[in-house]
Amino acid sequence: MSDLPKNIVINEVGPREGFQMEPTFVATERKLELIEALAETGVGTIEITSFVNPKMVPNMAEAEEVAARVRRKPGVKYTAIWMNERGFRRAVAAGNLDIFGSLLLSASKAFVMRNKGWTPEQDEADQHRVVEMYRANGVKVQRANVAAAFGCNFEGDIPVSSVLSTVDRLMEIAATHGEVLECINLADTMSWATPLSIKRVVGAVRDRYPNVRIALHLHDTRGLAIANAFAGLEMGVDEFDSSVAGLGGCPFAGHKGAAGNVSTEDLVFLCQESGIETGINLENLIGAARLAERVVGHDLPGSVMKGGSLTALRNALSA
Amino acid sequence: MSDLPKNIVINEVGPREGFQMEPTFVATERKLELIEALAETGVGTIEITSFVNPKMVPNMAEAEEVAARVRRKPGVKYTAIWMNERGFRRAVAAGNLDIFGSLLLSASKAFVMRNKGWTPEQDEADQHRVVEMYRANGVKVQRANVAAAFGCNFEGDIPVSSVLSTVDRLMEIAATHGEVLECINLADTMSWATPLSIKRVVGAVRDRYPNVRIALHLHDTRGLAIANAFAGLEMGVDEFDSSVAGLGGCPFAGHKGAAGNVSTEDLVFLCQESGIETGINLENLIGAARLAERVVGHDLPGSVMKGGSLTALRNALSA
Numbered sequence: 001m002s003d004l005p006k007n008i009v010i011n012e013v014g015p016r017e018g019f020q021m022e023p024t025f026v027a028t029e030r031k032l033e034l035i036e037a038l039a040e041t042g043v044g045t046i047e048i049t050s051f052v053n054p055k056m057v058p059n060m061a062e063a064e065e066v067a068a069r070v071r072r073k074p075g076v077k078y079t080a081i082w083m084n085e086r087g088f089r090r091a092v093a094a095g096n097l098d099i100f101g102s103l104l105l106s107a108s109k110a111f112v113m114r115n116k117g118w119t120p121e122q123d124e125a126d127q128h129r130v131v132e133m134y135r136a137n138g139v140k141v142q143r144a145n146v147a148a149a150f151g152c153n154f155e156g157d158i159p160v161s162s163v164l165s166t167v168d169r170l171m172e173i174a175a176t177h178g179e180v181l182e183c184i185n186l187a188d189t190m191s192w193a194t195p196l197s198i199k200r201v202v203g204a205v206r207d208r209y210p211n212v213r214i215a216l217h218l219h220d221t222r223g224l225a226i227a228n229a230f231a232g233l234e235m236g237v238d239e240f241d242s243s244v245a246g247l248g249g250c251p252f253a254g255h256k257g258a259a260g261n262v263s264t265e266d267l268v269f270l271c272q273e274s275g276i277e278t279g280i281n282l283e284n285l286i287g288a289a290r291l292a293e294r295v296v297g298h299d300l301p302g303s304v305m306k307g308g309s310l311t312a313l314r315n316a317l318s319a
Numbered sequence: 320m321s322d323l324p325k326n327i328v329i330n331e332v333g334p335r336e337g338f339q340m341e342p343t344f345v346a347t348e349r350k351l352e353l354i355e356a357l358a359e360t361g362v363g364t365i366e367i368t369s370f371v372n373p374k375m376v377p378n379m380a381e382a383e384e385v386a387a388r389v390r391r392k393p394g395v396k397y398t399a400i401w402m403n404e405r406g407f408r409r410a411v412a413a414g415n416l417d418i419f420g421s422l423l424l425s426a427s428k429a430f431v432m433r434n435k436g437w438t439p440e441q442d443e444a445d446q447h448r449v450v451e452m453y454r455a456n457g458v459k460v461q462r463a464n465v466a467a468a469f470g471c472n473f474e475g476d477i478p479v480s481s482v483l484s485t486v487d488r489l490m491e492i493a494a495t496h497g498e499v500l501e502c503i504n505l506a507d508t509m510s511w512a513t514p515l516s517i518k519r520v521v522g523a524v525r526d527r528y529p530n531v532r533i534a535l536h537l538h539d540t541r542g543l544a545i546a547n548a549f550a551g552l553e554m555g556v557d558e559f560d561s562s563v564a565g566l567g568g569c570p571f572a573g574h575k576g577a578a579g580n581v582s583t584e585d586l587v588f589l590c591q592e593s594g595i596e597t598g599i600n601l602e603n604l605i606g607a608a609r610l611a612e613r614v615v616g617h618d619l620p621g622s623v624m625k626g627g628s629l630t631a632l633r634n635a636l637s638a
Contacts, residue, residue, distance in 0.1 A: 013427055078334075079570070092451050097406060106590075109339050119637070135546075141344070151629065154636075155636070156636050156637075157633070183583070191626060192629060194589065194593055195401060195546075195549050195589075195593070195594045196592075196593050197592075218620065221622065221625075221626035222588060222622050222626040222627075222628075222629070223545055223582065223585040223588075223621070223622025223623060223626070224543055224545060224585075224622075225589075226543060226545065227514075227544045227545045227546035227548075227549045227589070229546075230514050230546045231549075259622060259626065263542065266541070266542040266543075269541060269542075269543075270513065270514075270543060270546070273513045273515075273516075274513055274514070275515075285323050300620075303539065303540065303541050303542025303543075303578060304541050304542060306540075306578070307540035307541040307542070307578065308541075309543070310470065310511060310543075312470055313475070314475050314476070316474075317474070317475045318475075
């Protein structure tokens with residue numbers, strides 16, 4: 001009936017995806033408090049900030065300070081993102097971070113044009129420069145991201161063939177510079193995915209690249225993120241980006257109030273109840289999700305943080 | 320990979336499940352406004368009220384008035400529920416309703432004891448009286464509900480064998496009185512279900528009773544309702560209870576602020592994007608969901624009512 005993995009890897013992206021969307025500035029101290037609570041859950045990777053233009057994303061203005069001040073817990077990777085060489089240099093200079101190289105292309109041409117003002121050819125040429133930048137700095141290129149892999153507000157439905165050709169282009173870019181991509185991260189950037197399209201697209205990418213790990217980056221704008229995650233699990237996907245309490249959204253998604261990424265604690269709950277190991281302590285994670293609400297000062301969309309885990313109920317019954 | 324139905328039936332339970340949980344009284348006029356908006360969506364059945372003790376459920380105190388005043392749209396069934404003979408007699412006397420008989424047993428003994436103060440034997444004896452009451456009044460018994468079919472806050476995990484024996488008992492009660500049940504409605508009353516347990520339990524009931532229709536009544540307390548609905552669809556389930564905007568909750572669920580039923584518009588969206596016909600106009604339904612928020616005066620959990628449908632985006636792109 002399914003091919004569920006025994007273990008999955010979760011990349012916690014809440015501090016980056018979430019805080020960037022907050023309309024008011026979140027104090028650095030509070031950001032660090034959430035990051036440190038997340039580190040106590042057992043999660044392996046936390047994307048803590050992004051080095052982007054502070055005029056565009058005021059809540060990321062003190063990215064260097066967040067990186068410098070985070071108290072690192074051994075065994076946890078603290079990562080960040082950037083959009084260009086300037087951002088990358090800031091991240092390297094900030095120190096105290098785990099620097100990973102990744103590529104990014106969009107399966108939607110219209111999204112690139114709207115987002116960056118570039119043609120697909122210009123976007124691809126830029127990614128060649130990005131690989132060279134990483135190689136020149138001794139940074140391994142591990143992962144490639146496919147934006148808008150399931151649909152696009154500015155282009156509509158994305159055919160599977162467009163996703164496959166985007167993955168082909170990413171593989172070729174890496175290969176041109178002697179790099180081998182270990183992981184393709186399929187992003188439902190604007191929340192168009194359904195369980196059926198997850199199965200169709202993941203199946204097609206796996207068929208063409210059976211030795212490449214597939215990850216999913218899922219948004220919950222239309223309430224299907226957890227169903228899509230389960231569809232991915234059934235296809236053997238064993239790596240997910242997710243966001244504590246469902247923090248976040250997408251600034252390019254074209255509608256205000258869009259829900260954020262799939263909630264980390266809801267995903268961990270789903271896995272725990274399905275016999276899939278995440279390495280994460282769900283009760284600690286629920287605590288971190290509730291802290292996230294206090295830090296941003298408003299309700300967040302996660303469900304298990306409100307409903308509670310079943311383990312807690314089972315323990316109460318057997319006590 | 321799946322056995323998705325071509326068409327499904329949706330029973331809209333929002334006005335009953337939802338209003339009963341509201342702490343302040345919702346004006347009859349506003350209740351009727353939502354019911355009438357729902358009738359314009361194409362949904363076939365709307366559970367509009369319940370004939371219960373007004374001291375226990377103040378928002379259902381004017382059930383007779385709601386029933387009497389609703390402007391019936393041809394082709395739509397307007398149903399109600401009751402907990403005992405007194406409630407049934409009130410519903411019949413109210414007129415203007417479609418009266419359907421249903422049975423109810425719980426797969427959890429502890430839930431019955433807590434909920435009604437009855438042993439399973441007392442509960443079963445009561446259901447014999449219920450069938451007799453329906454037969455004496457010429458009301459057909461079509462459906463049987465299994466409460467706590469996937470788990471119980473007061474008993475814990477519910478083995479599949481308990482669900483099967485509960486279904487057996489319901490079948491026997493009906494047969495004793497010459498009735499044949501056409502539909503078994505498996506209720507995840509306290510939100511314990513996961514996609515795997517949905518597949519396991521639905522599969523077991525279908526194996527034992529291949530000619531009986533299976534319906535699902537799903538709650539979203541832990542965020543899995545839509546993933547559970549999709550698991551049901553993959554098992555060929557073609558009837559669902561759902562609640563516009565995710566209105567509702569469960570007064571017996573043991574925690575405050577529990578989310579309500581699976582949201583009707585999120586379920587219709589999932590179906591629409593999966594090639595499953597519901598007979599419901601999603602844009603009209605989104606309008607009704609937004610009206611539901613205005614009627615209760617607070618945010619409701621539905622997602623597509625906030626994120627918007629993809630059809631709307633596709634139409635905008637092709638315009």
